[in-house]
Each structure stands twice: as structure tokens, then as C-alpha cells.
Amino acid sequence: MTKEKRHVISMLVEDQPGVLTRIAGMFARRGFNIDTITVGKTTKAGVSKMVITVIGDDQILEQVEKQVNKLIDTIKVMEMTEDKSIIRELCLIKVAISNKKAKDEILRYTKIYKTKIVDITPKTITAELIGDPDKIDSFIELMKQFGVKEVSRTGVTAVSRG
Amino acid sequence: MNGAHILIETLIKQGIDVTFGFPGGSVIPLFDAYLDYKGKIKNILVRHEQGAAHAAEGYARASGKPAVCIATSGPGACNLVTGIADAYMDSIPIIAFGGQVPTSLIGNDAFQETDMMGITLPITKHNYQVRTPNQMAPMIMKSFKIAVEGRPGPVYIDLPKDTMTGEVTEPIPTEVNIAGFQPTKMPNPIQIKKAAEAIAKSERPLLLIGQGVVISEASKELAELVSLTKIPVSTTFMAKGIFDETHPLSLGTVGMHGRKIANYATLKTDLLITIGCRFSDRITGNLKTYVENAKVIHADIDPAEIGKNVKIDIPIVGDAKEIITQLTAELKKLQTKEKTEWTKTIKHYKKYCDECVPIKEGKRIHPKTVMLELNKLMKPEDIVVTGVGQHQMFAGHFLRMRKPRTFISSGGAGTMGFGLPAAIGAKVAKPDVNVFLIDGDGSFQMTIQELGTIKEAGIKIIIMIMNNSYLGMVRQWLELFSDKRYSEVYLGTTPDFLKVADAYGLKGIRVAKKSELESAIKQAIKNDTTTILDIQIEEESNVLPMLLPGGNLKDAFGGCMAGPGKYFEG
Ligand SMILES: Cc1ncc(C[n+]2csc(CCOP(=O)(O)OP(=O)(O)O)c2C)c(N)n1
Numbered sequence: 069m070t071k072e073k074r075h076v077i078s079m080l081v082e083d084q085p086g087v088l089t090r091i092a093g094m095f096a097r098r099g100f101n102i103d104t105i106t107v108g109k110t111t112k113a114g115v116s117k118m119v120i121t122v123i124g125d126d127q128i129l130e131q132v133e134k135q136v137n138k139l140i141d142t143i144k145v146m147e148m149t150e151d152k153s154i155i156r157e158l159c160l161i162k163v164a165i166s167n168k169k170a171k172d173e174i175l176r177y178t179k180i181y182k183t184k185i186v187d188i189t190p191k192t193i194t195a196e197l198i199g200d201p202d203k204i205d206s207f208i209e210l211m212k213q214f215g216v217k218e219v220s221r222t223g224v225t226a227v228s229r230g
Numbered sequence: 231m232n233g234a235h236i237l238i239e240t241l242i243k244q245g246i247d248v249t250f251g252f253p254g255g256s257v258i259p260l261f262d263a264y265l266d267y268k269g270k271i272k273n274i275l276v277r278h279e280q281g282a283a284h285a286a287e288g289y290a291r292a293s294g295k296p297a298v299c300i301a302t303s304g305p306g307a308c309n310l311v312t313g314i315a316d317a318y319m320d321s322i323p324i325i326a327f328g329g330q331v332p333t334s335l336i337g338n339d340a341f342q343e344t345d346m347m348g349i350t351l352p353i354t355k356h357n358y359q360v361r362t363p364n365q366m367a368p369m370i371m372k373s374f375k376i377a378v379e380g381r382p383g384p385v386y387i388d389l390p391k392d393t394m395t396g397e398v399t400e401p402i403p404t405e406v407n408i409a410g411f412q413p414t415k416m417p418n419p420i421q422i423k424k425a426a427e428a429i430a431k432s433e434r435p436l437l438l439i440g441q442g443v444v445i446s447e448a449s450k451e452l453a454e455l456v457s458l459t460k461i462p463v464s465t466t467f468m469a470k471g472i473f474d475e476t477h478p479l480s481l482g483t484v485g486m487h488g489r490k491i492a493n494y495a496t497l498k499t500d501l502l503i504t505i506g507c508r509f510s511d512r513i514t515g516n517l518k519t520y521v522e523n524a525k526v527i528h529a530d531i532d533p534a535e536i537g538k539n540v541k542i543d544i545p546i547v548g549d550a551k552e553i554i555t556q557l558t559a560e561l562k563k564l565q566t567k568e569k570t571e572w573t574k575t576i577k578h579y580k581k582y583c584d585e586c587v588p589i590k591e592g593k594r595i596h597p598k599t600v601m602l603e604l605n606k607l608m609k610p611e612d613i614v615v616t617g618v619g620q621h622q623m624f625a626g627h628f629l630r631m632r633k634p635r636t637f638i639s640s641g642g643a644g645t646m647g648f649g650l651p652a653a654i655g656a657k658v659a660k661p662d663v664n665v666f667l668i669d670g671d672g673s674f675q676m677t678i679q680e681l682g683t684i685k686e687a688g689i690k691i692i693i694m695i696m697n698n699s700y701l702g703m704v705r706q707w708l709e710l711f712s713d714k715r716y717s718e719v720y721l722g723t724t725p726d727f728l729k730v731a732d733a734y735g736l737k738g739i740r741v742a743k744k745s746e747l748e749s750a751i752k753q754a755i756k757n758d759t760t761t762i763l764d765i766q767i768e769e770e771s772n773v774l775p776m777l778l779p780g781g782n783l784k785d786a787f788g789g790c791m792a793g794p795g796k797y798f799e800g
């Protein structure tokens with residue numbers, strides 16, 4: 069058995085009613101855990117793109133890919149490996165401002181992480197961060213010392229390189 | 231033309247001339263349309279929708295062709311569910327139609343509205359809800375394609391009432407295309423070569439043949455492969471009959487209640503050549519010790535089955551017939567020779583297995599006696615259908631089936647009540663052969679109402695009730711694993727099955743002694759209506775040998791094994 073890690077799986081699916089239920093249902097039934105899931109339109113009418121991340125070893129990954137492929141609504145399935153793809157997630161994070169010193173420090177970190185400040189009030193700063201999920205994890209971890217009021221993450225999306 | 235007429239025309243174009251169904255409000259327009267297609271298609275009116283689904287399964291299993299069942303919305307469609315789930319587990323191509331409330335009422339909790347799309351999602355290969363009359367034909371055409379191609383399976387179609395009464399305005403397509411559905415039929419030649427070389431090199435090869443070979447209609451190709459290589463053949467319960475079980479190289483079925491010679495060969499082989507089998511837990515027992523010292527070739531049309539349960543050395547994805555044909559050709563090139571040492575050993579031990587220890591007959595009849603008698607009286611083309619329980623396993627173990635699709639049983643789901651309706655479907659598919667239903671007194675009562683269908687549709691089968699007054703299989707587990715703490719397994723002596731036969735206008739014969747068996751079966755074959763044989767089976771006989779669930783093959787115990795030791799020596 070290989071090590072458990074995060075796998076990003078990208079698939080093209082028919083844009084049919086219930087397609088999300090079919091895929092999510094299959095994952096649940098077979099005991100695969102969906103970490104994140106995103107769905108969006110493609111340039112082709114009637115075809116959607118779905119990106120799912122799962123945690124598991126290589127054997128789980130192989131089963132996931134094969135079982136997803138078996139669904140009639142699935143047109144194509146690919147694993148998006150880190151070296152061969154661009155993997156991104158968007159995160160909105162609202163952090164509390166307790167005093168001036170905290171505020172300065174938060175702003176300094178948001179600059180280092182190249183986030184965009186999208187809202188600021190006397191008591192909170194909301195930043196938008198786009199990056200791979202590990203980067204987002206580490207930013208959220210960093211903000212915890214100031215008091216994270218709310219986090220909203222979109223889940224992972226990906227395209228292949230080249 | 232309205233949607234209902236297009237539905238029927240599409241079925242006829244797909245080769246369907248009989249369906250199994252039961253009416254209700256939502257499907258009135260559909261059954262109405264049947265009146266306009268007399269002579270081209272007919273419906274057999276069942277007595278319960280579960281019967282319709284199992285009858286469709288029986289038809290599909292006996293003929294290899296897809297079959298159709300129909301129910302009304304809500305409770306009607308819900309009653310199909312057991313049969314659909316059964317077909318899903320055993321990869322059987324049925325198309326199940328359920329009525330639905332009109333599209334305008336969907337989601338309103340209207341009378342007899344049930345979310346059948348949700349309910350059937352995890353137990354179908356795919357499902358469709360027809361939203362407009364124009365979708366009717368293409369969706370049905372797609373459903374047949376999906377049900378039959380690749381690894382077969384059931385498809386459910388939800389039919390809102392207005393899609394049947396509404397007019398179809400668009401032309402019917404001649405072909406349909408499903409972007410995401412292109413099963414791999416042709417095997418990779420490199421894998422075939424690797425497999426052939428492994429076979430040539432092996433010393434103790436063993437074939438494990440599953441239902442995939444039945445589905446791809448490759449019994450002739452398999453026989454050729456065996457006659458070339460002389461490799462012994464074990465099969466799964468589901469593939470019983472794919473290879474003539476009276477052939478010297480046939481070892482019969484493997485697994486929990488399989489034949490010892492087949493399980494012995496599995497323990498001893500150095501190369502298991504598996505074709506069209508999914509390595510269910512009832513076959514492998516403990517996965518850690520299963521074929522732990524052998525190489526495994528696994529050929530299947532469903533890539534998701536390869537590596538799912540057992541670690542595979544040589545995977546081959548493709549259609550079984552193609553694979554067997556190409557493998558045989560490759561082996562001819564390699565000029566493989568019979569592994570004489572191995573075949574000698576197998577033949578030596580198989581003799582023990584064939585002779586068996588004699589049965590100790592008590593006051594009532596031993597189940598094995600019935601099977602041996604039936605072996606003598608049935609013709610190779612005749613079909614055996616079973617219920618679920620001890621009687622099913624006795625049939626699987628002792629009957630010698632000689633042709634594919636002659637042994638029909640609920641394998642993956644183990645659905646009690648499958649037998650009678652499935653036997654109806656099998657007889658409708660193959661009217662010219664005898665259909666023997668070997669059923670349990672418990673199983674039979676689960677769908678006993680289909681005797682009405684039998685009578686009214688004029689169907690003649692031979693029903694052999696293995697009457698032991700018990701839910702025998704569960705009783706056996708309680709005896710062996712719960713210290714005989716029998717709880718809720720005694721059925722008693724009701725009903726009087728002869729009176730049941732009489733009430734339905736059928737014939738009945740009670741068989742109380744071994745000596746009456748032969749003449750009773752012969753009489754039932756001769757009778758021109760269905761006959762129920764109420765066979766008084768020993769109440770507490772056990773099906774052996776038995777492999778414990780999750781146990782190691784080598785520890786399978788009991789059974790008809792003369793000869794040394796707990797298992798074969800060595
Ligand atoms: C629908 C359903 N309910 C319960 C079971 C569990 N079960 C398996 S075998 C069996 C006993 C079957 O009794 P009978 O049909 O009389 O056959 P016997 O074992 O006595 O030959 C039961 C209850 C089942 N397989 N299917």
C-alpha cells in the first residue's frame with residue numbers, strides 16, 4: 069500500500085439533471101471521501117467540468133478513477149498531478165482586528181501571501197487568496213493567532229500545463 | 231403518434247415481443263397502446279411487480295437478450311426495486327419502466343409520486359426520466375444500448391404520464407450515441423501474449439470461469455481452449471454450465487459451497503486464469519490467503535473489477551470471447567503441452583469427489599438424492615431455476631449442467647422469492663425446454679402469488695419444493711455458529727402445497743419417500759400443466775462442504791469427501 073495523499077481528479081461529464089448526485093452518490097457508496105468538489109460549464113454545450121479532490125492511497129485513486137469512468141454520464145477522467153497541472157483554489161477569509169499592532173501585522177502577511185484585501189472595517193479585514201490548497205491552509209493557520217471569524221473556500225479547480 | 235405508441239414501437243424495434251407488467255393510473259396510456267399492437271407484442275400480467283422484475287430477469291438470463299418489466303408509479307415502481315437490485319448484482323440486462331406523475335406535478339408530493347430516480351440510482355447501471363414525448367424513443371434506445379453493451383446491467387426509465395399521452399413531433403433517430411459509454415471490447419495484444427507465455431511456463435494452471443464468459447456467449451471458444459491445453463476448468467456459481475460439467479476436466483463450482491476438487495485445485499494452482507469473474511467474497515474467502523502463492527491472470531470487460539479485490543499479475547480488459555479466441559491462437563503458436571503431472575493429480579482426486587460418501591437416508595428424503603435423480607432425468611437443454619437457501623446450494627453443488635444459461639439463480643443478491651417468477655421468465659424465453667424450479671418452502675412463499683400468472687398465461691413448469699419446514703440455510707448457520715440457538719427459523723408445515731396447487735388449478739404430487747421421486751418427476755414432466763412436487767426433505771440436513779465466511783479455502787470443512795485427512799493430503 070502506498071501513502072495516503074491528496075489526489076486531484078478532473079472529469080468531463082454530461083450536463084444532465086442529477087449528474088452531481090450520481091457522482092457524489094457513487095463516492096459515498098464506495099466509501100471514498102470527497103475532500104472538495106467544484107463544477108462549472110465548459111466551452112462545449114452540454115458538457116460540464118468537475119474537479120474532485122480525494123484523500124487516499126494509489127489503490128483508492130485507481131478505484132475512484134475506474135468507478136467514475138464507469139458512470140454513463142462521465143466522458144473523460146484524468147488525474148491532475150502537481151507537476152503536470154495548475155491547481156488553484158480561492159479562499160475568502162475574515163480576520164478580527166483587535167488592535168493597531170495586529171492590524172499592521174495582518175496587512176504585512178496579506179502582502180507576503182499576495183492576497184487581495186476585499187473588505188475592511190474597524191473590526192475586520194477580509195482577504196481574498198488564490199493559490200494551491202496548501203498555501204491556503206498555511207495562510208489560514210497563520211491568521212488563527214489574530215482570530216479567524218469566517219472562512220469560505222471554493223474547492224479545487226485545475227487545468228493541465230502546456 | 232403519442233409517447234406510449236412510440237414507446238411500444240421502439241420496444242418492438244429493439245426485438246421485444248413480450249413484457250412483464252402490472253397496471254395502475256400512471257401507466258394506463260401505456261397498456262392502452264398494447265391494444266393497438268396485438269400480435270406484435272404482448273404483456274404478461276403478473277400478480278406483484280416484484281414478479282415482473284424477476285420474470286424479466288429470468289427471460290434475460292435464459293435467452294441472453296434484454297427483457298422488459300413495467301409498473302405504475304409510487305408503490306408499483308417500488309415493488310420493482312428488489313428485482314432491479316438483483317439484476318444489478320448479477321449484471322442482468324433488464325429495462326424497468328415505472329410510471330410517474332405528470333411532469334407538472336413532479337416534486338409536489340402528488341398521489342403515488344415516489345422519487346424513483348433517487349431510489350434506483352445506486353442499483354442501476356443508469357436511469358433516465360423522460361421529460362418530453364420527444365425524448366421517449368432516444369432514451370429507450372440509449373437504455374437498451376447501456377443495458378446490453380459492456381458489462382450488462384439494469385436500466386430504469388421513469389415515465390411521467392404526460393410523456394405518454396403527449397404527441398411526438400420530432401423524427402425518431404435511427405441511432406443513438408452516448409459520449410461517455412464506449413466499453414473496451416478488443417484486448418491489448420501485449421497482455422494476451424504475456425498471458426499465453428505465463429500459461430506455457432506454468433506447471434499447474436487452472437481456469438476460473440465466471441459469468442462474463444456466459445454473457446459473451448463463448449462456451450464454444452472455451453471448449454476449444456480446454457481441448458487444446460487440457461487445463462482443468464473451475465467455474466463460479468453464476469457460470470454453472472458454461473463448460474460441460476460431465477467433462478473429465480470440469481471441476482465444477484468454486485467457493486463457499488463449491489466442490490472440494492475445485493477449491494483444492496485453487497489451493498494448488500500456480501497460475502489462476504480468471505475470465506469474466508469478479509472475485510466475490512463467496513468465492514475467495516479470506517483475501518489475504520486466497521491464491522497467495524499463485525500468479526493471477528484476470529480478464530474482464532469491466533476495468534473497475536481488475537485489482538478491486540485480488541492483486542493481479544496480468545490484467546486483460548476486453549470481451550471474454552475475443553480474449554479466449556486470441557489466447558487460444560497465441561497458445562497454438564507457442565505449442566503448449568498438457569501439464570500431465572497436474573492433470574493426473576487432478577483426475578486422481580476428482581475421482582474421490584465424484585464418488586462421494588454415500589448418503590445416510592433418514593425417514594425423509596436427503597436433498598442430494600433429489601439432485602442426483604434430476605441429473606438422470608433432465609435433458610442437456612433443460613433449465614433449472616432455484617430459490618435461495620440450502621436447496622440452491624445443493625443444486626449448485628450436485629447438479630451437472632451441460633450448457634450455458636441452463637442454471638438460473640440469484641447469486642450476488644441472494645433474493646428469496648426469485649425462483650418462481652424467474653422460472654416464468656425462463657419458460658417464456660425457452661418454451662421448448664423443460665424448466666425445473668428447485669425452490670425452498672420459505673423462498674417459494676415469498677412470490678407464491680405468481681402461480682396465478684402461471685395458470686392464466688398457460689405456462690408449464692415443474693416446481694420442486696424442497697420442503698424442510700425450515701428457513702434451512704439460516705437454521706444451518708444457527709446450528710453451526712450459534713450453538714443451535716434456533717430463533718425465527720421454523721416455518722412449520724403450512725401451507726399444504728397440494729391444496730395451493732389445487733386452488734390455482736394446477737397439479738400437485740406429494741413425494742414422501744425416495745422411491746416415489748423418479749415417477750413423480752416423470753409425471754410432472756408429462757403433465758400438460760404446471761405441477762408442484764411437494765418433496766419432503768430431511769428437516770435438518772446441512773449443505774456441506776462449507777467455507778466459513780471470510781475463512782481460508784484450506785479450512786473448508788465437511789462434505790462428501792472420501793479419502794484422507796480434513797482436506798486432500800499435502
Ligand atoms: C428476501 C430475503 N430475505 C431473507 C433472506 C435470508 N435467507 C437466506 S436463505 C434463507 C432461508 C431460505 O429458506 P428456504 O427457502 O426454505 O430454503 P432452505 O434453506 O430451507 O432450502 C433466508 C431467510 C434472503 N436471502 N432473502
Ligand SMILES: [Mg+2]
Binds near residue numbers: 619
Ligand atoms: Mg426450507
